[in-house]
Amino acid sequence: MPPRTSARARGGGRPDGPADRIGRCRRLDPAPGPSGPRPDEQGLADRRAHPTDGRKTLVEPSAAGRAALEAKRGRRAGWLAQANEDELSGEEREVLARSAALMERLAAR
Secondary structure, three states, rough: OOOOOOOOHOOOOOOOOOOHHHHOOOOOEEEEEEOOOOOOOOOOOEEEOOOOOOOEEEEEEEHHHHHHHHHHHHHHHHHHHHHHHHHHHHHHHHHHHHHHHHHHHHOOO
């Protein structure tokens, strides 16, 4: 006895059948590749071989990389301080300060 699936359920060769829709839904890997020079190529990081395991490479920020990180953190802190001043009331700033202390206490556990 033939299987009890209809040609319509199987797609029946139609261009809009289930098999065709599944094929259209397939996507390539969404992870993008490198879009620019690596930090070590920009002088922002130093790469060196692992001292005991030749399969590994150690990467750490260079002096220029540390300076760039500090500058970025400074800009972020400045933006946050300005937003805090512009957007929050005095009472809200007090609540935020108390909650930051609570978060630090929890993070120390």
